[in-house]
Structure formats: structure tokens, C-alpha cells
Amino acid sequence: MAFKLPNQLRALYTATNYHHHHRILSPLAGASQSFVFSLRRLFADVPPLSDPSSAPPPLYPHSTKTSLAPSSLNQYELAKFAAIAETWWDSEGPFKPLHALNPTRLAFIRSTLCRHFRRDSYSAKPFEGLKFVDVGCGGGILSEPLARMGATVTGVDAVEKNIKIARLHAVWPFTNLSPIWIPQLQRLNIVAQQLLVEEQRTFDAVIALEVIEHVAEPAEFCKSLATLTVPGGATVISTINRSIRAYATAIIAAEYLLHWLPKGTHQWSSFLTPEELVLILQRASISVQEMAGFAYNPLTGRWSLSDDISVNFIAFGTKNSQ
Amino acid sequence: MNRLIRRKFGEVYRLKVPQRNFCANGAATNSAQPGYSQDSKIGHYDIAIVGGGMVGMAFACSLASMPLTKDLNVAIIDSNPALSSGVSIKKEEPPDPRVSTVTPATISIFKEIGAWKYIEQNRHAYFDKMQVWDYTGLGYTRYNARDANKEVLGCVVENRVLLSSLLSCLQSADFRKTIYPSRLLTLHRNSSSTKVDSHSSGLPLHGQGNLVKLDLIDGSSLHAKLVVGADGSKSRVRELAGIKTTGWNYSQNAIICTVEHAVENQCAWQRFLPAGPIALLPVGDNFSNIVWTMNPKEANDHKMMNGDEFIKDVNHALDYGFGPHPKSSMFGDGGIFSWLKADVTSASEFFEIPPKVIRLVSDRMMFPLSLMHANNYASKNIVLIGDSAHTVHPLAGQGVNLGFGDAFALSRVIAEGIAVGTDIGEVTMLKKFEVERKTANIAMMAILDGFQKAYSVDFGPLNILRAAAFHVAQHVSPLKRGIISYASGEQRLPLFS
Numbered sequence: 001m002a003f004k005l006p007n008q009l010r011a012l013y014t015a016t017n018y019h020h021h022h023r024i025l026s027p028l029a030g031a032s033q034s035f036v037f038s039l040r041r042l043f044a045d046v047p048p049l050s051d052p053s054s055a056p057p058p059l060y061p062h063s064t065k066t067s068l069a070p071s072s073l074n075q076y077e078l079a080k081f082a083a084i085a086e087t088w089w090d091s092e093g094p095f096k097p098l099h100a101l102n103p104t105r106l107a108f109i110r111s112t113l114c115r116h117f118r119r120d121s122y123s124a125k126p127f128e129g130l131k132f133v134d135v136g137c138g139g140g141i142l143s144e145p146l147a148r149m150g151a152t153v154t155g156v157d158a159v160e161k162n163i164k165i166a167r168l169h170a171v172w173p174f175t176n177l178s179p180i181w182i183p184q185l186q187r188l189n190i191v192a193q194q195l196l197v198e199e200q201r202t203f204d205a206v207i208a209l210e211v212i213e214h215v216a217e218p219a220e221f222c223k224s225l226a227t228l229t230v231p232g233g234a235t236v237i238s239t240i241n242r243s244i245r246a247y248a249t250a251i252i253a254a255e256y257l258l259h260w261l262p263k264g265t266h267q268w269s270s271f272l273t274p275e276e277l278v279l280i281l282q283r284a285s286i287s288v289q290e291m292a293g294f295a296y297n298p299l300t301g302r303w304s305l306s307d308d309i310s311v312n313f314i315a316f317g318t319k320n321s322q
Numbered sequence: 323m324n325r326l327i328r329r330k331f332g333e334v335y336r337l338k339v340p341q342r343n344f345c346a347n348g349a350a351t352n353s354a355q356p357g358y359s360q361d362s363k364i365g366h367y368d369i370a371i372v373g374g375g376m377v378g379m380a381f382a383c384s385l386a387s388m389p390l391t392k393d394l395n396v397a398i399i400d401s402n403p404a405l406s407s408g409v410s411i412k413k414e415e416p417p418d419p420r421v422s423t424v425t426p427a428t429i430s431i432f433k434e435i436g437a438w439k440y441i442e443q444n445r446h447a448y449f450d451k452m453q454v455w456d457y458t459g460l461g462y463t464r465y466n467a468r469d470a471n472k473e474v475l476g477c478v479v480e481n482r483v484l485l486s487s488l489l490s491c492l493q494s495a496d497f498r499k500t501i502y503p504s505r506l507l508t509l510h511r512n513s514s515s516t517k518v519d520s521h522s523s524g525l526p527l528h529g530q531g532n533l534v535k536l537d538l539i540d541g542s543s544l545h546a547k548l549v550v551g552a553d554g555s556k557s558r559v560r561e562l563a564g565i566k567t568t569g570w571n572y573s574q575n576a577i578i579c580t581v582e583h584a585v586e587n588q589c590a591w592q593r594f595l596p597a598g599p600i601a602l603l604p605v606g607d608n609f610s611n612i613v614w615t616m617n618p619k620e621a622n623d624h625k626m627m628n629g630d631e632f633i634k635d636v637n638h639a640l641d642y643g644f645g646p647h648p649k650s651s652m653f654g655d656g657g658i659f660s661w662l663k664a665d666v667t668s669a670s671e672f673f674e675i676p677p678k679v680i681r682l683v684s685d686r687m688m689f690p691l692s693l694m695h696a697n698n699y700a701s702k703n704i705v706l707i708g709d710s711a712h713t714v715h716p717l718a719g720q721g722v723n724l725g726f727g728d729a730f731a732l733s734r735v736i737a738e739g740i741a742v743g744t745d746i747g748e749v750t751m752l753k754k755f756e757v758e759r760k761t762a763n764i765a766m767m768a769i770l771d772g773f774q775k776a777y778s779v780d781f782g783p784l785n786i787l788r789a790a791a792f793h794v795a796q797h798v799s800p801l802k803r804g805i806i807s808y809a810s811g812e813q814r815l816p817l818f819s
Contacts, residue, residue, distance in 0.1 A: 099750045106742035122389035124740050145743025 089139065089169055099141070104294060104303040105209060105314060106145050109236055112290055112316040113205060116234050125150030130204040133228055136211035137179055140166035146207075147177040154203070155179040205234040209314070213239050213271055219280045226284040231321040235286050238314035242271035246311045274309055281317050288317040365500065367397045368746060369736075370536055370546035372506050372559050374400030376422070376481060377708030377725035378552030379488035380437070384733035386495035387435040390740045391733060397544055399502045399536070406501055409486035411444060416683040417605040419578045419612075420481040422722040423590070426472055431730050432487075436495070440487035441479055447604040448474045449590045453674060456594040459646035462673050475590065478603045478611060484722075504538040509549065509562045511535075511703060532747050534703045547747045549704045550732070552725075555694060557710030563701055569694030569713070574598050575621035576691055577614045580605065580684035581636065583677045591676045593640060600639050602676050609683065612636060621688050629682040640676045648673050693771055699728075699759060700752035707732055712763050714771075724766060728759050 110126065113119070119126035128150035134143040137155030139162055147153045153176060157163050166179035206229045208221075215221040222237075229235055240246050272280075278288045293313050295306035369385070371378045382398060385391040398405065424432070432438040452475055455462035467475045492499065511534050533545045551559025560567070574597075581602075587610045591602040598615030605611045614636070616624065624632060635643075696711045708725030735755040736746055744751050 099748075103739075103742040103744060110742060124390050124393050144745070148740075148743040148745070 089141075089165075100301060101294070101303045102141055102145070104305060105142070105238065106149075108292055108305055108314050108316070109146070109207065110149065112236070113234055116289075116316075116318065117204070123150075127151035131201075132205045132207060133203045135206065135208035135225065136214075137166055138162045140170055140177070140179060142207070142209060143177055143179065144170055150176075151205070152176040153178070154201070157181065201228075202230045203228050203233065204230055205236065207236045209236070209238040210240075212237055212277070218272060218277075219283065222280050222284040222286065226281075226286055226319055229286070229319040231319055233319050235281070235317045235319060236314065237277065237281070237317075238312065239277065240271050241309060241311055241313060242269070242273050242276075243310045246271060274313055274315070277315060281315075285320045286317040287320060288315050290316045364535075365397060365544040366395075366533075367500070367544060367546040368394040369548045369550060370397045370399060370534075370544060371550045371552055372399045372536075373551065373553030373557075373708075373710070374398045374402060374405045374501070375552060375554065375708070376484045376488065376722060377729050378550070379485060379492060380432075380435075380726050381550060381552060381707060381729035381733055382497075382499060383435045383437050383488050383491045383495070384431075384730050385736070386492055386497035386499075388733065388737045390737040392495070392497060394498070394736075394746075396497070396499045397502055397546065398499060399504060399506060399538060401503055401505050403503065404485070405489065406503060408489060409482055411480075411482060411486060413445065416582070417445060417580050417609050417611065418480045418482055419580045419684045419687055421478050421603065421605055421611045422481055422484060423476045423478050423603060424484075424726070425476050425723045426474060428723050428726045429474075429477060431726065435491065435730075437487050437491035440490045441477075441483060444480075444483040444487065445606040446477055446479045446483065447588075447606040448477045449588055449604050450474050451589040452592070453589060453676075454592045454594075455648050455673065457596060457644035459648050462648040464673070478590075478605050480605065481722075502538060502540075502542060502544070504540040504542060506536060506553070506558045506562070507539045508537045509534055509559070509704070510537070532703065532745055534747070547703065547745065548736075548752075551704065551706040551710045552708050552729075553710055555692075555709045555713045557706065559704065560696060560706055560710050563704045563706075565699075565701065565706065566697045567694050568697060569692060572691040572693070573618065574615050574691045575618045575688050577612070577616065577621055577624050577686050577688050579612050579632075579682060579686040581610050581612055581633065581679040582681040582683050583608045583610060584680055585677055587677050589674075589676075591640065595639055595644050600636070602640060602679075610677075610679070612679075614639070615691065618690070625686045625688050632686070633679050633682055636679050640679075647675070693767060695764065695767060699756040700749060702749045703747035705732060705752045705755065711759075712767060714767050724763050727762060728755075731755055731759050 111121070113130075114121040114126050117127070117130060126149060127146065130151050132146055132151040132153045134140075134146065134153055134155045137143045137157045138159075140155055143153045143155040143166065147170070155163070155166055155177065157166070157179065158181075160181045163179045163181040166177075170177045170179070206225045208225060212218050212221055225235055225237075274291060281288055291309055291313055292305045293307060293309040293311065295304050295308060296302075297304065371382060374382075378398065378400070382396060385394055385396065429438060432441065450467040450473065452465040453462060454465070465475060467473055532547055534547075534549050535543060535545050536549065537543050549559060551557050551563070553559055576598075586608050587602065587604040590604065593600055597617050597620060600612065600614040603611045603613070614621075614624070624635065627635075641647075692713060694713045696706055699706045699711045707728035709721070711728065712724060714721045714724065732755045735751060735758070739746055739748070739751040
């Protein structure tokens with residue numbers, strides 16, 4: 001999620017006074033363990049594609065994984081994006097909370113995948129020789145560390161600018177990182193077919209953090225992920241729970257109390273519970289092996305893994321061998 | 323201008339710097355990227371350590387000792403020829419006056435990184451007792467390692483022994499290091515990434531490349547993801563990074579030298595005199611080290627006077643000079659403080675007089691005392707450790723221990739970062755180190771500075787207050803244990819144990 005939040009936060013900065021919101025954002029990010037996640041949700045959600053008439057028009061279509069069409073990326077938004085792009089990789093900048101969270105998600109990925117692939121957990125590059133795909137890679141905040149850990153990483157994202165940033169940032173010293181633009185993540189299954197058929201590519205691990213809640217059909221999405229995964233390979237997914245706590249932080253606080261977003265933009269009902277995620281992954285022949293939640297300590301400003309999956313959670317599964 | 327000088331140096335010294343070729347090899351895999359071809363002769367490193375002193379070398383050893391960091395490609399920049407040729411220490415020579423008191427915490431980490439065994443092959447002196455008293459004769463404290471269930475209170479080691487042990491440790495490790503026998507001239511951040519920008523979409527990205535270019539005074543250059551400034555209190559890295567400092571001079575000078583006794587000294591002694599403390603530390607065999615703090619004029623006199631007179635003054639200062647011996651039983655049995663002694667082990671230890679000094683066996687060196695603290699330890703791609711980040715009053719010999727603490731903490735933070743694929747120049751990661759060490763360093767600095775201030779005033783009521791403090795420290799065991807633990811390098815303040 002850390003790698004995606006900027007995507008959505010960008011909207012916040014585009015639409016409103018930068019400093020004003022930055023000031024509000026920081027204390028709140030520290031006040032609630034789920035706030036960062038919630039924020040992402042706030043600015044990420046757009047009406048489902050299937051129901052365009054009843055929903056308000058997407059506020060910041062460029063910022064979502066489910067962009068209606070590339071044409072919605074207008075010049076004005078692109079210019080705004082360029083302005084915020086500079087701070088994407090600034091770990092002391094507006095995205096500081098994200099940079100703080102990233103190591104925690106990577107720690108989960110490292111420990112589960114080292115065990116799964118029987119890699120030495122004391123190695124600096126435990127994933128050497130493994131091929132990963134980072135679905136929804138954003139500016140590459142997750143892809144780059146994975147590449148540093150030795151994996152050959154393909155990053156895919158629906159936002160072209162994200163891919164540009166990821167490419168620019170990763171110029172040196174990466175030889176094992178290649179960001180690819182997929183105009184619409186809805187088409188992931190088609191892209192998956194392309195990658196499979198045209199380039200004969202499958203991946204040892206498919207990682208999609210904070211993406212699934214943006215797609216209209218999570219089950220189809222999971223099938224695409226499964227298609228990309230080699231039998232016996234791993235899948236890592238993180239998202240927000242459809243829980244009362246998530247509802248309280250993401251909708252009540254942010255929409256109704258803080259007015260950061262117009263009421264009703266949030267699609268709480270599109271969140272998945274851990275049980276649902278396990279189920280749809282199972283149907284895609286991925287068995288979930290391990291799950292964890294994220295806890296935020298407001299005193300230290302650090303994130304850690306926890307057993308509490310009531311707000312944000314991350315799951316590791318393996319694709320059944322056929 | 324700099325570039326001009328650099329070029330000139332480059333031509334003159336090109337042939338004298340064989341390392342240039344080695345470093346290029348080390349980074350061959352990294353420099354193959356397009357856009358960097360013009361730099362292919364310049365070494366690319368993960369870490370450039372500026373300053374190969376005790377702290378810089380301890381940092382390198384610590385990196386070499388951990389599985390996650392041992393594969394890092396490291397450059398060490400220091401003009402000290404000993405780094406290449408080794409330090410030669412003749413055992414029959416008397417100890418060098420430049421010594422450090424290493425704490426049990428430092429010792430255990432030295433053991434962990436595999437450097438302590440080399441120290442044990444050289445001269446070193448453990449001590450398990452310490453006596454602190456002042457010239458007014460009103461109080462004293464004797465610390466014994468047993469009070470805190472420790473075997474030793476510390477170990478006095480010559481700085482050259484520390485350095486050579488760390489060198490041996492590093493040489494025995496399977497570690498990719500390149501030594502640049504030069505000094506730092508300038509730093510350029512992300513110099514090599516500008517070109518990438520120009521043919522891109524024009525986004526004003528900073529951070530790509532994530533490299534710092536270091537130009538050395540001999541004309542050579544190198545690139546590093548992280549520059550570690552371990553270059554002492556006058557740090558060039560700190561200056562170039564624009565990191566400001568806070569601090570003051572004490573208008574005091576310290577005289578250091580090595581002296582000889584007729585018998586072996588096994589205790590650390592410190593007596594507070596009107597102008598400052600005098601410390602007598604065992605350094606092995608029958609030798610001791612003296613650190614005597616005085617006002618600059620006195621210090622100068624004591625440096626210039628002949629050796630015999632100096633020894634006479636030393637013995638005077640450690641015995642009856644300036645005031646009487648404290649009485650061991652001042653608040654003795656039946657007194658108002660006697661209830662405090664319930665579980666005291668060493669409170670009953672009597673005041674002792676330090677062994678007489680019979681001979682001066684080294685030059686006397688003099689240096690001014692100051693306190694300095696860098697406002698930041700870390701910025702993007704740059705981090706300071708040891709004296710470059712903080713210099714303290716040499717009371718209690720904590721300075722180098724703080725530096726070693728920095729070195730080990732930084733290497734651990736880097737290892738944790740590497741575990742999750744972090745860019746090692748990333749400021750978020752470096753700030754983790756800063757937060758951890760600032761707390762520890764400032765606490766120790768405040769305590770030492772407070773001590774210095776408390777003892778730089780010769781004023782009746784204050785003297786009694788100090789004496790009372792000694793008595794409390796002497797007779798309240800939990801406090802005493804706390805003080806010993808803290809002085810031993812445990813990250814815990816005495817009152818909160």
C-alpha cells in the first residue's frame with residue numbers, strides 16, 4: 001500500500017491547498033494505526049465501472065487503478081502530477097508515513113517468501129534468481145527494494161506517469177527491474193495472457209499490495225494473478241478489511257468529520273474481509289498460508305506486523321501445483 | 323576552482339595511487355549502466371568511510387561481521403599509512419599516552435565482531451575498582467565491579483592497540499574493502515544523475531542515482547551510496563554536508579602522559595581538584611596513564627616543567643595536595659547514613675591512596691577540552707559517527723565508547739535496512755540511527771558536562787553538596803549499581819534502573 005498511497009494522495013494535493021492538508025495529515029497519520037490506509041482508501045475509490053450512472057463522476061480518475069479511460073488523464077492533472085512526483089521518493093516529504101510503512105510490508109514478504117522458496121534469511125539478496133511481478137507498482141517504492149533483495153522484478157501499473165517515475169528512479173543501479181504500463185488494470189487478465197503467450201513469462205511470486213479493492217471484479221483479478229504465478233509459486237496480497245474499525249476511520253472520520261472527500265465517494269462495501277479474500281483466492285487455486293495485520297505506534301512513528309487483521313491485512317498464499 | 327586543483331593533483335599523483343585500479347574492478351558490475359560510461363574508471367561503492375580511525379574501523383569491522391552487510395563494497399579514506407602497512411607495536415616500548423577506557427558494553431561488542439582477541443594479544447589493562455574523591459576531603463566513592471555483578475568496570479587500551487586490532491580483525495575477514503590513502507576534498511550529491519534527467523520527460527526528480535561523488539585531495543574520485551563521516555571533531559564531511567554544531571570550549575586543557583609505578587596499578591583513580599580532575603588509569607604492567615585537567619596556563623607550565631618536578635606534582639595531586647584525605651568512617655557505623663548500608667558490598671571499602679608514581683615514561687601531550695554536538699547526524703546519503711557527531715569532556719573516558727556505540731548502531735541499522743531491501747543512503751533509515759544514538763549521546767554528554775560544571779566551581783556550600791552526593795553514591799547500593807551500569811555503557815540512566 002505504501003507504494004500506492006502516493007497515487008491517491010496525489011489527488012489530495014492536486015485538489016486542495018497543499019500545506020493545509022499536509023498539516024492535517026501528519027498528526028492523523030500518527031493518531032490512528034489505520035489512518036494512512038484509510039487515506040489511501042479515501043482518495044482511491046471511484047465508482048465501480050459497472051455502475052457509472054448512479055455514482056458521482058470520478059474525482060481524480062488518473063489516481064486510480066481503475067481509470068475509466070486513458071483520456072481521463074488530462075494535461076492539467078499531468079502537470080499536477082509532475083509537481084508531486086518530485087516528492088514521491090522524498091522520504092522526508094509528504095509521503096514520509098509511506099516510507100515508514102514500507103519496511104514492515106517488506107519484512108512480511110521477506111520472511112514468508114524466504115521460507116517458501118527455502119532461501120537463506122541472512123542473505124542480503126535472498127531472492128536472487130526469482131522472478132517477481134509487482135502489480136500496481138506506482139513509483140516503484142516496493143519494486144526497488146525487492147530488486148535490491150535480488151529478485152528480477154517486473155512492475156506493472158495503470159498510471160503511465162507512475163511507470164515513468166519508476167523507470168527514471170530505477171535507472172541506477174538496477175538491471176533487474178522493469179516497470180511496464182498497463183493502461184487499465186481491468187485488462188490485467190489480457191496483459192497476463194500477453195505476457196504468457198507473447199513473452200512466455202510467468203512469475204515465481206506475484207505481489208499485489210493495496211490493489212484488489214480498486215478492481216471491479218476481485219475474483220477475476222485473482223484469477224489473473226494466479227495465471228501469472230507458476231505452479232508452486234507465491235502470491236502476496238494486501239488490502240483493507242470491511243470492518244467496523246475500517247469504516248470508522250476511512251468513512252466516518254475522513255468523509256464526515258474532516259470533509260476530506262465528498263460524502264459517499266467511499267465504497268466501503270467493496271472492501272474484502274479476510275475470509276472473502278481467502279475464498280476467492282482458493283477459487284483461483286491459491287491457498288492462503290499466512291496472514292498478518294499492520295500496527296502503528298504513534299510514539300515511535302514505526303509500523304510493525306501484528307495479529308490484528310481488523311483494518312489492514314496482508315496475505316501470503318501459494319499456487320497449487322497442477 | 324576545486325575542479326582545477328583536482329585536475330592538477332590528478333596529473334601529479336596519478337601514478338602514485340594504485341588503488342584507483344582496484345576500486346574500478348570492485349564496482350565493475352555497477353558501472354556498466356548506460357550514462358555512466360564516462361565514470362567507468364571511478365570506483366562505485368556501497369559505503370565510503372571517511373576517516374579510518376578507531377570509530378571508522380570499528381564500523382567497517384562491524385559491517386564485515388554481519389551476514390547481511392559483509393558483501394557490501396566499502397571504501398575507506400584515510401591518509402594514515404598504517405591502514406595499508408599495518409601498525410607496529412613493540413611490546414617493550416612503554417605505553418602510548420593516547421589511551422581509551424573501553425566499557426564492558428564496548429568489550430562485548432568487540433568480542434562479537436571478533437576484534438577483542440587481537441586486543442588481548444596486546445597490552446591492555448582491565449580494572450574492577452574505581453575510586454573517586456575530591457580535594458576537600460569531605461567525601462569519596464569506591465566503585466567495585468561486584469556491586470553491579472560485573473567482572474570488570476572497564477579496560478584501558480592504547481588507541482594504537484585498538485586501531486591495530488581492528489585492522490587485524492578487518493584483514494582476517496572476507497570483506498571487500500578498498501583503502502584510499504588520501505583525504506576528502508569535496509562531496510557532490512547525485513552528480514551523475516543530472517544527465518539522465520536531461521533526456522527524460524523533464525520531471526524534476528531528485529534521488530535517482532542516489533550517489534555521492536567524493537573527490538579526494540590526491541585527485542582521485544569515487545562514488546558511494548552512503549558516505550560515513552568518521553573523520554573526527556573537525557570533520558570535513560560534516561562541514562561539506564552543511565551540518566551545524568552546538569558546543570563550547572571549557573577553557574581547560576588536559577595533559578596526558580604515561581607514568582610508571584613501583585607496583586602494578588589495578589584501580590582507576592579520579593580526584594577532583596580545584597582546577598579540574600586528575601585521573602590515573604592502569605594501562606598494564608607497572609604503567610599508568612594520566613589525564614590531568616587544568617586551566618590553560620597551569621597546563622602549559624606542567625607541560626614545560628622538568629619531568630621530576632612534574633612527577634612530584636602528580637603525586638602531590640593524588641595524595642595530600644590541595645586538601646586532606648576523606649575519612650572512611652565519616653558517616654560510619656551508627657551514623658545517620660548507616661541504615662543505607664544494609665546490602666552494601668563495597669560501601670565498607672576504605673579510602674585508599676593511589677600508588678606512587680616513580681617515573682615519567684612518555685612525552686606530555688596537551689589538548690584543549692571542548693564539548694560539541696552536531697545538530698543532525700544524518701542527511702540524505704550522509705551520516706556522521708563518533709567525534710564528527712559529538713565530542714565530550716574526557717571525564718570517565720566515555721568519548722570513544724559513544725563513538726563505538728555509534729559505529730555498531732549504524733551497522734545494525736544498515737543490516738536491518740538491507741534485510742528489507744532499503745537503499746542504504748535513504749534518510750529515513752539513517753534517521754533511525756540518529757534518533758537512537760542522539761538520545762544516548764546527549765544523555766551522556768549532559769551528565770559529563772554537569773560533572774564538569776559542578777567541579778569547576780570552588781565554593782564552600784557547593785563543596786559540601788558535592789560531598790553529600792559522593793556519600794549518597796557511596797552508600798545507596800541501587801544507585802551505585804545504576805551508576806556503574808550506566809558508566810559501563812548500558813543504555814539506562816542511573817535513577818531509572
